[in-house]
Amino acid sequence: MSEEIEGTRPAIGEASHEEQQEMGDTVLSPEKAEEVKLKARFPHLGAKPGGSDLLRKRLQKGQKFFDSGDYNMAKAKVKNKQQLPAVTPAEKAEITGDHIPTPQDIPQRKPSIVASKLAG
Amino acid sequence: MAGAGGGGNDVQWCFSQVKGAIDDDVAEADIISTVEFNHSGELLATGDKGGRVVIFQQELESKNQPQCRGEYNVYSTFQSHEPEFDYLKSLEIEEKINKIRWLPQKNAAQFLLSTNDKTIKLWKISERDKRPEGYNLKEEDGRYRDPTTVTTLRVPVFHPMDLMVEASPRRVFANAHTYHINSISVNSDCETYLSADDLRINLWNLEITDRSFNIVDIKPANMEELTEVITAAEFHPNQCNTFVYSSSKGTIRLCDMRASALCDQHSKLFEEPEDPSNRSFFSEIISSISDVKFSHSGRYMMTRDYLTVKIWDLNMESRPVETYQVHEYLRSKLCSLYENDCIFDKFECCWNGNDSVVMTGSYNNFFRMFDRGYRQDVTLEASRESSKPRSVLKPRKVCTGGKRKKDEISVDSLDFNKKILHTAWHPQDNIIAVATTNNLYIFQDRLTSIQ
Numbered sequence: 001m002s003e004e005i006e007g008t009r010p011a012i013g014e015a016s017h018e019e020q021q022e023m024g025d026t027v028l029s030p031e032k033a034e035e036v037k038l039k040a041r042f043p044h045l046g047a048k049p050g051g052s053d054l055l056r057k058r059l060q061k062g063q064k065f066f067d068s069g070d071y072n073m074a075k076a077k078v079k080n081k082q083q084l085p086a087v088t089p090a091e092k093a094e095i096t097g098d099h100i101p102t103p104q105d106i107p108q109r110k111p112s113i114v115a116s117k118l119a120g
Numbered sequence: 121m122a123g124a125g126g127g128g129n130d131v132q133w134c135f136s137q138v139k140g141a142i143d144d145d146v147a148e149a150d151i152i153s154t155v156e157f158n159h160s161g162e163l164l165a166t167g168d169k170g171g172r173v174v175i176f177q178q179e180l181e182s183k184n185q186p187q188c189r190g191e192y193n194v195y196s197t198f199q200s201h202e203p204e205f206d207y208l209k210s211l212e213i214e215e216k217i218n219k220i221r222w223l224p225q226k227n228a229a230q231f232l233l234s235t236n237d238k239t240i241k242l243w244k245i246s247e248r249d250k251r252p253e254g255y256n257l258k259e260e261d262g263r264y265r266d267p268t269t270v271t272t273l274r275v276p277v278f279h280p281m282d283l284m285v286e287a288s289p290r291r292v293f294a295n296a297h298t299y300h301i302n303s304i305s306v307n308s309d310c311e312t313y314l315s316a317d318d319l320r321i322n323l324w325n326l327e328i329t330d331r332s333f334n335i336v337d338i339k340p341a342n343m344e345e346l347t348e349v350i351t352a353a354e355f356h357p358n359q360c361n362t363f364v365y366s367s368s369k370g371t372i373r374l375c376d377m378r379a380s381a382l383c384d385q386h387s388k389l390f391e392e393p394e395d396p397s398n399r400s401f402f403s404e405i406i407s408s409i410s411d412v413k414f415s416h417s418g419r420y421m422m423t424r425d426y427l428t429v430k431i432w433d434l435n436m437e438s439r440p441v442e443t444y445q446v447h448e449y450l451r452s453k454l455c456s457l458y459e460n461d462c463i464f465d466k467f468e469c470c471w472n473g474n475d476s477v478v479m480t481g482s483y484n485n486f487f488r489m490f491d492r493g494y495r496q497d498v499t500l501e502a503s504r505e506s507s508k509p510r511s512v513l514k515p516r517k518v519c520t521g522g523k524r525k526k527d528e529i530s531v532d533s534l535d536f537n538k539k540i541l542h543t544a545w546h547p548q549d550n551i552i553a554v555a556t557t558n559n560l561y562i563f564q565d566r567l568t569s570i571q
Contacts, residue, residue, distance in 0.1 A: 029398060029400070030451045030452035030454075031398070031400040031402055031403070031451055031454060032400050033452070034400070034402065034451075034452060034453070034454040034455040035400040035401040035402060035454075035455075037455040038401060038454075038455045038458060038459075039401070041455075041459075045401070054405075055346050055347070055348070055349055055368065056343070056346065058318065058349065059299055059300075059318055059319075059346075059349070061300060062211045062212055062213070062214065062237070062300075063211070063212050064209075064210055064211055064212075065205075065210050065211070065212065066210065067210060068205050068207060068210075071205045071210075071212060075203070114149070114170070115172070115197065116149075116150065116168060116170065116172040116174050116197055117140050117141040117150050117558070118139045118140050118150075118152075118166055118168070118174040118194075118197075118560055119174045119194045119197040120141070
């Protein structure tokens with residue numbers, strides 16, 4: 001049984017592991033087909049996928065700010081428009097704020113605590 | 121077999137309750153980040169991205185409906201963690217609660233550990249249902265009386281009052297983790313617990329906050345040589361010297377604290393051999409273990425990677441004894457799942473009370489149960505549509521190609537923003553808590569009526 005595997009169509013149904021391995025011998029496994037697609041979209045992707053780059057990004061998780069004033073301003077902005085953020089891009093650039101904060105910009109008050117909606 | 125699955129042939133899961141807001145506009149703070157039953161199952165705790173903890177308590181069975189197990193209602197809620205700013209690194213420390221773990225109950229109060237990326241806190245939750253009244257030294261409003269007007273001796277008496285549940289932080293365990301805490305686990309000795317971040321695992325005494333012992337350190341001397349990180353860790357349920365930790369490369373290491381102070385050398389290494397010809401760019405990413413859980417018996421452990429759930433026998437390191445496909449149809453979608461970051465989603469998994477069934481979440485608000493004994497699996501959905509009280513959940517099916525049957529949903533129609541990452545199973549009964557993005561669903565099995 002030969003099956004044409006294209007990148008745009010879901011290729012394998014609920015094939016078991018063994019079936020997939022057999023298919024891998026004659027045609028591209030779904031995983032390898034997806035890899036080909038990815039390399040086509042991101043030609044600069046390194047050869048070491050799980051390695052240092054990805055891991056180091058994971059270790060550095062957390063938004064970096066220029067300083068504490070910048071941080072407080074960003075917090076004040078989030079409180080105004082509380083919404084689900086857009087899906088973060090895979091390559092996250094370091095964010096250092098829109099502009100240099102001045103004393104007038106930084107909010108004085110600590111924002112009040114809102115109760116969880118699960119307890120409502 | 122329609123309608124059944126999980127916990128034997130005759131278990132039918134019914135909707136019981138749903139907590140949280142109905143509207144689709146989800147505030148980031150309301151995203152549920154952890155769900156955990158306590159050891160008796162009477163209490164159910166949730167943590168969210170806003171650093172808040174909500175604890176639900178199961179009501180005692182009502183006389184009117186003896187076959188309906190009690191409902192869970194709000195017992196206590198408090199702000200566990202606040203956002204912090206690391207001035208040295210100019211980094212924000214999220215207040216998101218990564219994990220909650222209950223301590224076994226020793227007295228009238230309940231204790232739990234909650235952690236964000238950097239700080240673990242021990243919370244005491246206690247009840248107050250009596251208040252002393254009848255002071256003769258004070259007025260009703262608390263002002264002290266003129267002592268010369270006091271002529272008789274009167275001892276205050278405790279009177280019942282409306283139940284008040286108080287949560288107070290008893291210990292704060294801070295400044296011990298350079299990297300982000302992903303796990304905490306209470307030891308069976310009830311005196312110590314471990315906390316694990318990406319590269320290190322620390323051992324704490326619950327009483328001591330200014331000191332912790334490092335028991336695992338996988339940080340390489342040269343960070344360029346970093347190849348794997350710690351993804352989860354847990355103590356053995358009854359061997360106080362044993363713990364396991366999983367890695368981003370799909371391995372699990374079992375360590376014995378009696379062997380040495382620093383457990384960098386594992387006692388056992390669990391790893392499934394991989395066929396190198398099958399290796400792709402995605403292989404390592406999807407093999408990263410997002411959760412590891414010992415069975416209640418302590419004989420087995422379960423791991424969750426992106427596409428599967430694996431059961432390991434602690435006596436056999438060479439390969440898992442059981443492998444269950446959670447959503448194999450995603451294997452041909454890995455490219456888009458990498459682009460939208462979903463491939464990095466960290467799903468958790470859990471055992472039922474007698475270790476016969478395991479459960480884990482998926483996308484489109486689906487969750488999966490695998491019955492180990494009967495070799496059956498079922499896909500169920502947590503949605504508002506199937507939320508009529510005591511309505512039986514209908515099994516769902518994902519169509520992977522070819523003709524789509526009625527009631528099936530095609531892979532391309534799955535909503536990848538609706539992910540169930542956190543689920544919990546009552547320690548004894550067939551009651552499960554399933555967290556969607558911002559709602560908590562509670563399902564129970566429909567007790568078959570005794571004729």
